[in-house]
Amino acid sequence: MGMFITQMMTYFAISFGVVMGASIFSGIVAILTLQPPGFAMKEVAEKIKIWALVAAIGGTIDPFRQIESNFLDSQYSPAIKQILYIISAFLGAYCANKLMNWLSSGGHTS
Template identity: 55%
Template sequence: MESFATKAILDFFIAFGIVLGGAMLGGIGAVIALQPPTLTMLNVAKSLKIWALAAAVGGTIDPLRVIESNFYLGNISPAVKQILYIICAFLGAHLATELVAWICRERG
């Protein structure tokens, strides 16, 4: 059984890796397709953000079902934990998007 901190850290880095890896590979694909890689990387990072969040927490409906069922039964702790997992995954995806934006900024 994994602890709360372990799952939160894994959710953060899974979301971070999905966005960063997808943007980098999208940039490689853009070079091969003779498209501007920085613009492509920025667009891919922004569009992958929500999917990275969903993948990190284990799907789109199940986490919401956990929150709803626990609130309904009066168990606040599991619902709060699930919300914190979602926040950790969002922070990972957002940090990766900001990193890609920082890498792709115009030099001049």
């Protein structure tokens, strides 16, 4: 069970880091090109979420194949683990997107 939680946290952190890193660097580029950084950061945070999820789960379709083959073989535990890994990666990207929206709006909620 410990390795499962560790892996979920890793997927969360990878997708969180991809969204945050891309957003921060887009803000830096916006500043260097004399553009407003807040808009660029929000836009990139929104657009890169799916790629953060793909990067976290390994960039291939293999996790989805594992889910399919495990369900077809009536082995539900490995399939559920894969689904939870994907959900964890999605939550990491989602949380980073929300944090970046909040930070780029000056800490004000809209």
